[in-house]
Amino acid sequence: xxxxxxxxxxxxxxxxxxxxxxxxxxxxxxxxxxxxxxxxxxxxxxxxxxxxxxxxxxxxxxxxxxxxxxxxxxxxxxxxxxxxxxxxxxxxxxxxxxxxxxxxxxxxxxxxxxxxxxxxxxxxxxxxxxxxxxxxxxxxxxxxxxxxxxxxxxxxxxxxxxxxxxxxxxxxxxxxxxxxxxxxxxxxxxxxxxxxxxxxxxxxxxxx
Amino acid sequence: xxxxxxxxxxxxxxxxxxxxxxxxxxxxxxxxxxxxxxxxxxxxxxxxxxxxxxxxxxxxxxxxxxxxxxxxxxxxxxxxxxxxxxxxxxxxxxxxxxxxxxxxxxxxxxxxxxxxxxxxxxxxxxxxxxxxxxxxxxxxxxxxxxxxxxxxxxxxxxxxxxxxxxxxxxxxxxxxxxxxxxxxxxxxxxxxxxxxxxxxxxxxxxxx
DNA sequence: GATAATAGTGCTCATTTGTTCAAAGATTGC
DNA sequence: GCAATCTTTGAACAAATGAGCACTATTATC
Numbered sequence: 001x002x003x004x005x006x007x008x009x010x011x012x013x014x015x016x017x018x019x020x021x022x023x024x025x026x027x028x029x030x031x032x033x034x035x036x037x038x039x040x041x042x043x044x045x046x047x048x049x050x051x052x053x054x055x056x057x058x059x060x061x062x063x064x065x066x067x068x069x070x071x072x073x074x075x076x077x078x079x080x081x082x083x084x085x086x087x088x089x090x091x092x093x094x095x096x097x098x099x100x101x102x103x104x105x106x107x108x109x110x111x112x113x114x115x116x117x118x119x120x121x122x123x124x125x126x127x128x129x130x131x132x133x134x135x136x137x138x139x140x141x142x143x144x145x146x147x148x149x150x151x152x153x154x155x156x157x158x159x160x161x162x163x164x165x166x167x168x169x170x171x172x173x174x175x176x177x178x179x180x181x182x183x184x185x186x187x188x189x190x191x192x193x194x195x196x197x198x199x200x201x202x203x204x205x206x207x208x
Numbered sequence: 209x210x211x212x213x214x215x216x217x218x219x220x221x222x223x224x225x226x227x228x229x230x231x232x233x234x235x236x237x238x239x240x241x242x243x244x245x246x247x248x249x250x251x252x253x254x255x256x257x258x259x260x261x262x263x264x265x266x267x268x269x270x271x272x273x274x275x276x277x278x279x280x281x282x283x284x285x286x287x288x289x290x291x292x293x294x295x296x297x298x299x300x301x302x303x304x305x306x307x308x309x310x311x312x313x314x315x316x317x318x319x320x321x322x323x324x325x326x327x328x329x330x331x332x333x334x335x336x337x338x339x340x341x342x343x344x345x346x347x348x349x350x351x352x353x354x355x356x357x358x359x360x361x362x363x364x365x366x367x368x369x370x371x372x373x374x375x376x377x378x379x380x381x382x383x384x385x386x387x388x389x390x391x392x393x394x395x396x397x398x399x400x401x402x403x404x405x406x407x408x409x410x411x412x413x414x415x416x
Numbered sequence: 417g418a419t420a421a422t423a424g425t426g427c428t429c430a431t432t433t434g435t436t437c438a439a440a441g442a443t444t445g446c
Numbered sequence: 447g448c449a450a451t452c453t454t455t456g457a458a459c460a461a462a463t464g465a466g467c468a469c470t471a472t473t474a475t476c
Contacts, residue, residue: 005452024233024273027433039455044435049452063271063433063462065232136344136414147277155416206344206412208363213422235463247425252465257422271432271463 004053011035011046012055015066025064123199125157125166132166134182141206145199159196160189169197212261219243219254220263223274233272331407333365333374340374342390349414353407367404377405 004012014034018026026034031043050056059065127141135155137143143157143166150156152171157164158179167179167189179189212220222242226234234242239251258264267273335349343363345351351365351374358364360379365372366387375387378396385403388396 007453022273023275027271028435029433037454039457040434041436041456042454045453058434061434061461063235064273065230067231133344136341136346136349138344141344201416203416204412204414208409208411215423236465237463245424247427248464249426249466250424253423266464269431269464 004050004055008046008049008053008055011043012050012068015056016068019066025066027064124205127166131181131183131186132168134184135168137166137182137201137204138206141204143201144203144205146202147199148197150197150200155201157198157201159194159198164198165189166201212258212263216254216257216261216263219251220258220276223264224276227274233274235272332413335374339389339391339394340376342392343376345374345390345409345412346414349412351409352411352413354410355407356405358405358408363409365406365409367406372406374409 011031014031015026018030028040028043028047031037032040035042037043047056047058051058054069057067057069124142124144127137127143128139130139132138132155137155143155145157150169150171152169154169155166156169156179157166158169160179165179167181169177170180170188171177176190177195179195181187181189219239222239223234226238236248236251236255239245240248243250245251255264255266259266263277265275265277332350332352335345335351336347338347340346340363345363351363353365358377358379360377362377363374364377364387365374366377368387373387375389377385378388379385386396387403
């Protein structure tokens with residue numbers, strides 16, 4: 001496989017970044033706009049080069065149909081990996097706002113390892129506090145969170161009355177769902193105004 | 209979130225299947241063709257329902273721009289990853305021989321996520337037993353182990369008197385090292401003949 | 417029995433989007 | 447120096463694609 005140029009690598013990186021961020025591929029004009037090109041043909045040239053060199057594959061004439069073939073330096077579609085943005089920390093203690101100013105890091109795991117599926121907006125949060133200690137989630141752990149509908153017993157990142165916390169979701173048959181800490185020193189949390197589930201914890205990663 | 213109908217679930221499943229197989233989203237007409245509809249509007253109806261019920265999200269007017277909100281994940285690739293062999297399970301309980309007949313699986317993680325170095329003889333083991341529960345390591349967790357010389361307080365995979373276990377390594381100043389469980393129901397382990405450290409636990413990964 | 421939601425057909429339309437032709441300056445290898 | 451490749455501009459086109467309107471049937475729901 002031929003070497004790609006600096007500019008071509010930038011284009012390729014943007015494709016990666018876009019699909020990771022948005023969940024679908026960019027159009028030619030999305031790429032054009034991002035790089036500030038005055039013509040879509042600037043993009044076409046690079047894409048043709050990347051295709052010729054074997055980094056990218058597309059369905060001719062069809063919209064947003066990329067495939068990363070890669071290998072060189074970086075992995076690709078063959079291995080089902082997911083780059084997960086880390087959005088800051090979440091309180092596993094008393095509810096708090098998520099402490100984050102956007103993305104603060106990235107995790108990369110394959111989807112089986114992290115127990116996630118393709119297509120959604122998975123993210124990760126660093127846990128602060130010890131209210132989930134009974135579930136083996138400690139202060140400083142990283143939780144991989146996936147948006148979805150929780151079932152009774154799931155551990156969730158939840159927005160309760162305007163603040164965010166990591167707790168176990170309990171939904172009694174016919175009752176109102178509430179949040180339960182896995183630590184006797186913390187009370188159950190019953191929502192007074194709202195309970196929004198931001199995501200379900202799918203995996204816990206801890207560095208020792 | 210409202211319940212979806214049988215037909216709507218079929219549509220959703222097709223979206224999943226398609227993105228998983230092709231790597232990009234289908235167009236409305238792709239869906240139409242697959243189900244044999246005579247009109248694209250049949251698809252539109254179902255998509256509108258799925259959107260209204262919160263299972264799917266799209267960018268209006270733009271091609272192949274789906275997002276699955278409930279149960280799914282996506283592609284991408286990126287940084288320094290390491291494929292770690294999984295060698296079976298290790299007892300975090302009473303010492304036992306490592307139950308393994310060679311490699312039984314693989315983990316793929318990036319080296320920062322798993323706190324490891326490249327090129328080492330890192331491996332992973334599934335934990336059996338609950339003797340490390342106090343350190344937040346549960347039955348069924350995966351531990352990433354890296355060979356090395358342990359320091360006092362490290363969690364290690366150790367061979368003690370011919371059997372293997374996962375424990376905390378304690379080395380008192382001027383004393384003999386021993387192994388300590390993080391669970392009051394288990395005793396300290398003092399080696400009678402040998403204590404070989406097979407590796408230091410660097411990370412714990414748990415799927416929820 | 418009325419009303420709403422579901423499940424389609426058929427057709428048309430406007431945009432989105434990929435593609436092509438023509439051209440030119442910059443860089444690199446021979 | 448010359449050819450090849452890279453990088454970009456600009457304009458125009460045609461196909462791909464999502465979306466709307468009108469209408470029919472069936473199945474729940476109240």
